[in-house]
Amino acid sequence: MTSLLVLLPVSLVLLGLAVATLAWATRSGQFEDLDAASVDPLGDDRRPAASSAEEARDGD
Amino acid sequence: MNAMLKADAGAAKSMPLVETEEHRRHGGSHSPAPRDAACYHCGQPLPADATPIDGRQVCCAGCAAAAAWIEAAGLDDYYRLRTDAGNRIEALDADLSAWDRPELQAGHVRDADDGTREATVALEGLRCAACAWLVDRALSAQPGVRAVSVNAVTGRLHLRWDPARTRLSELVGRLAALGYRAHLAQGAAREAGRRRARNAALLRLGFAALVAMQAMMFSEALYFDAGGDMSVATRDVFRWLAFALTTPVVFFSGWPLLAGMARELRLRAPGMDTLAGGAILVAYVASLVETLRGGPEVWYDAAAMFVLFLTVARLLEDFARQRAGAQLDLLAKAQPVLACRERDGVREWVPSAALAPDDIVVVPAETAVPADAVLLDEPARLEEALLTGESTPVAKQVGDPVLAGSVCRMQALRLRVTAAGADTRLSELADRVAAAQAQRPPLAQLADRVARHFAIVLLVVAAVAAIAWSFVEPARALPIALAILVAACPCALSLATPAVLSSVTSALVRGGVLVLGPQALARLARVDTVVFDKTGTLTTARASLAGVRCTGAITPERALAVAAGLERDSGHPLAAAFAGLESIPARDVRCVPGQGVEGTVDGATWRLGHARFAGLADDDTALWLAREGVPMARLAIRHEPRPGAVALVEALGHAGLSVMVLSGDNEDAVSATCLELGIANWRARQGPADKLAAVRDRQAAGYTVLAVGDGSTDAPLLAGADVSLALAGGLPLAHRAADLLLLGDDIRRIPGMLALARAARRTIHQNLAWACAYNLAAVGAAAVGALPPVWAAAGMVASSLLVTGNALRLGRARP
Numbered sequence: 001m002t003s004l005l006v007l008l009p010v011s012l013v014l015l016g017l018a019v020a021t022l023a024w025a026t027r028s029g030q031f032e033d034l035d036a037a038s039v040d041p042l043g044d045d046r047r048p049a050a051s052s053a054e055e056a057r058d059g060d
Numbered sequence: 061m062n063a064m065l066k067a068d069a070g071a072a073k074s075m076p077l078v079e080t081e082e083h084r085r086h087g088g089s090h091s092p093a094p095r096d097a098a099c100y101h102c103g104q105p106l107p108a109d110a111t112p113i114d115g116r117q118v119c120c121a122g123c124a125a126a127a128a129w130i131e132a133a134g135l136d137d138y139y140r141l142r143t144d145a146g147n148r149i150e151a152l153d154a155d156l157s158a159w160d161r162p163e164l165q166a167g168h169v170r171d172a173d174d175g176t177r178e179a180t181v182a183l184e185g186l187r188c189a190a191c192a193w194l195v196d197r198a199l200s201a202q203p204g205v206r207a208v209s210v211n212a213v214t215g216r217l218h219l220r221w222d223p224a225r226t227r228l229s230e231l232v233g234r235l236a237a238l239g240y241r242a243h244l245a246q247g248a249a250r251e252a253g254r255r256r257a258r259n260a261a262l263l264r265l266g267f268a269a270l271v272a273m274q275a276m277m278f279s280e281a282l283y284f285d286a287g288g289d290m291s292v293a294t295r296d297v298f299r300w301l302a303f304a305l306t307t308p309v310v311f312f313s314g315w316p317l318l319a320g321m322a323r324e325l326r327l328r329a330p331g332m333d334t335l336a337g338g339a340i341l342v343a344y345v346a347s348l349v350e351t352l353r354g355g356p357e358v359w360y361d362a363a364a365m366f367v368l369f370l371t372v373a374r375l376l377e378d379f380a381r382q383r384a385g386a387q388l389d390l391l392a393k394a395q396p397v398l399a400c401r402e403r404d405g406v407r408e409w410v411p412s413a414a415l416a417p418d419d420i421v422v423v424p425a426e427t428a429v430p431a432d433a434v435l436l437d438e439p440a441r442l443e444e445a446l447l448t449g450e451s452t453p454v455a456k457q458v459g460d461p462v463l464a465g466s467v468c469r470m471q472a473l474r475l476r477v478t479a480a481g482a483d484t485r486l487s488e489l490a491d492r493v494a495a496a497q498a499q500r501p502p503l504a505q506l507a508d509r510v511a512r513h514f515a516i517v518l519l520v521v522a523a524v525a526a527i528a529w530s531f532v533e534p535a536r537a538l539p540i541a542l543a544i545l546v547a548a549c550p551c552a553l554s555l556a557t558p559a560v561l562s563s564v565t566s567a568l569v570r571g572g573v574l575v576l577g578p579q580a581l582a583r584l585a586r587v588d589t590v591v592f593d594k595t596g597t598l599t600t601a602r603a604s605l606a607g608v609r610c611t612g613a614i615t616p617e618r619a620l621a622v623a624a625g626l627e628r629d630s631g632h633p634l635a636a637a638f639a640g641l642e643s644i645p646a647r648d649v650r651c652v653p654g655q656g657v658e659g660t661v662d663g664a665t666w667r668l669g670h671a672r673f674a675g676l677a678d679d680d681t682a683l684w685l686a687r688e689g690v691p692m693a694r695l696a697i698r699h700e701p702r703p704g705a706v707a708l709v710e711a712l713g714h715a716g717l718s719v720m721v722l723s724g725d726n727e728d729a730v731s732a733t734c735l736e737l738g739i740a741n742w743r744a745r746q747g748p749a750d751k752l753a754a755v756r757d758r759q760a761a762g763y764t765v766l767a768v769g770d771g772s773t774d775a776p777l778l779a780g781a782d783v784s785l786a787l788a789g790g791l792p793l794a795h796r797a798a799d800l801l802l803l804g805d806d807i808r809r810i811p812g813m814l815a816l817a818r819a820a821r822r823t824i825h826q827n828l829a830w831a832c833a834y835n836l837a838a839v840g841a842a843a844v845g846a847l848p849p850v851w852a853a854a855g856m857v858a859s860s861l862l863v864t865g866n867a868l869r870l871g872r873a874r875p
Contacts, residue, residue, distance in 0.1 A: 032209040
């Protein structure tokens with residue numbers, strides 16, 4: 001039963017971490033945009049180059 | 061909004077009732093249009109003179125620029141990811157500098173602590189997740205943009221930017237160039253409130269999920285100790301730990317439930333929240349008492365899990381409702397926030413709401429009209445897509461009424477306001493939709509009443525059971541009362557109807573059908589007769605030539621050539637019938653409204669129009685051509701059936717509905733149309749009173765009638781039928797009588813709409829039957845002690861989820 005003395009606090013600390021993460025995620029808007037994320041991994045892994053974006057903007 | 065509606069219509073057109081081969085091949089979603097026939101960017105049909113730009117088939121310079129930018133920015137994955145065609149890009153040169161005006165930003169833009177500014181903007185034209193992705197990437201690439209988040213469901217864009225490096229107008233311009241029109245979200249405070257409420261609900265749910273699970277774990281340890289081997293000290297440690305975890309779950313996550321219970325008790329109307337809150341508090345307090353006095357059993361887990369399950373059920377219901385509501389918010393967006401008022405020769409920008417009747421306003425081109433008004437100075441062509449679903453501009457003469465929310469693309473307007481703010485037709489329409497949404501339909505009200513009585517009865521049953529068991533086996537009295545309270549919670553019962561209705565309403569809105577009447581869906585499910593008022597509902601306004609008969613003095617070819625010459629530049633509605641024919645040029649062409657056209661051809665005066673105009677007695681079945689007052693030719697005109705009208709009638713027949721046409725037109729026109737469409741039951745030359753009488757006849761014979769009209773002469777008919785559907789192109793009056801409003805005028809959605817209403821009724825019945833059966837069985841099991849509280853809670857939620865899931869199934873359908 002002495003293992004409980006370790007395991008109980010560990011479970012509580014983990015729980016605390018999980019709750020803190022959740023609170024952070026909610027406050028920092030992680031749940032705001034649930035749509036773009038679903039197609040994100042389908043796209044290729046290139047970041048839009050700032051320079052080409054600039055050019056295009058000047059162009060139109 | 062215009063683009064949105066137009067595109068909606070387009071999307072619906074590319075989605076025929078009968079799944080085509082191509083549709084299936086593309087999985088019904090990807091690559092919305094074949095490349096050779098439609099614009100690469102927006103998917104709309106290419107104009108005849110379109111030339112490829114940069115190797116892409118595009119319909120206009122705007123779409124070309126958008127496609128080029130998207131590729132240059134490395135975002136062309138958008139075309140692969142999207143499930144719906146893009147928006148047609150219109151007019152890139154619109155002046156967006158108004159977005160930087162302080163008076164417009166006031167109340168919408170907030171200053172953040174670190175010198176950045178943030179705003180929430182309502183975006184029009186977000187179709188699918190790929191749109192959200194594109195907007196996110198496109199704006200993130202702009203210098204000075206700190207944070208972007210897009211919600212494709214609610215159509216909201218949240219932006220944070222550095223005012224030193226970019227301006228709001230620039231970002232809005234970027235969006236406009238991609239085909240997304242931005243609007244200031246009305247009521248920024250309400251918007252922020254909604255975001256906060258949503259975040260709070262999510263946090264409550266997440267907290268309950270994490271902590272209740274842990275509380276369950278600790279309680280589980282106690283269950284394993286069935287033999288009582290655990291030392292009292294260890295047992296109490298677990299109990300106090302469970303207590304420590306359950307307390308915040310009950311009072312933080314469960315707060316809305318407890319508040320609801322307090323409200324119900326204050327109003328002396330105990331209902332669902334009382335039952336749920338009561339069960340939670342009984343479990344919690346009884347466990348605390350048992351913990352303090354070292355009793356044999358505690359029920360912390362039941363309290364915590366019950367809170368979790370109820371929170372899940374509530375959130376699901378909220379999401380379903382929000383989804384339906386977000387689509388309707390679009391209506392409220394179209395009225396601009398600022399208007400330019402002209403007073404004593406001085407122009408100033410004032411909030412649109414501050415306008416009063418008889419104010420003079422100046423509306424720049426490309427800007428929505430801020431209030432209902434009459435046109436001054438010069439004629440103009442206005443788009444009223446938002447109000448009527450009709451995307452082609454409507455010509456207005458000086459003195460004609462102009463509706464708030466309509467847009468003039470070509471020129472600036474000067475208007476005299478007739479109604480502003482909440483009195484405009486746009487606001488009225490938005491209000492009606494909102495009211496219809498807020499109104500609990502009778503069926504749901506009934507379920508609520510049943511649930512309330514149910515709650516009171518169950519509280520009594522629980523008390524009686526507790527007392528009875530306290531004589532038989534006192535230790536089990538409390539858990540059994542608890543189990544009854546939990547099992548009795550009529551969550552599923554009260555969710556059954558609203559979940560289905562909001563799910564179906566949102567499916568209908570997506571398909572372009574607004575539900576306005578509270579009874580509409582229930583009655584729609586029972587409809588067995590569809591009455592089309594006037595052939596114009598089944599036919600387009602576009603005329604075509606059906607035949608020519610000449611008197612001896614002229615050849616048919618020449619008659620047609622003269623007619624084509626007269627019509628060519630007349631702007632007459634029938635001109636389309638003669639387009640593309642060989643024509644003889646006519647001079648001095650004059651259009652006589654409601655009569656016909658007159659002009660000089662080869663030195664003689666010709667008239668084309670109604671028989672009387674051409675110098676004949678009555679014949680309202682055809683156009684007549686006359687030379688110097690002598691009739692020369694009879695030109696039979698017919699109106700083309702709307703695309704899909706044949707399929708519509710066929711689909712209605714398959715669904716076992718009888719179809720009837722009541723038309724004010726002449727016999728020839730009606731019989732020709734009905735023959736082509738396969739409608740046997742028609743009546744011609746029907747006045748409004750005749751139409752109403754015919755519908756009453758049908759109703760008296762026991763039929764439930766759906767009336768479909770465009771609303772010009774049929775307001776009594778629409779009001780008299782059991783359910784009415786107005787094509788949104790109709791007149792304002794019709795909307796007041798209609799229960800349903802079809803945006804975009806695509807009548808092919810009617811069978812789908814009926815099928816959806818029937819499915820809704822079926823689902824409501826299933827849900828109610830299930831919820832009642834489950835609750836009775838569970839309460840019975842709990843009363844005899846066969847159902848422990850935790851399992852009762854799990855069953856309650858499973859039942860609610862089943863009911864909600866059954867309802868959400870309908871949300872995927874598309875009329």
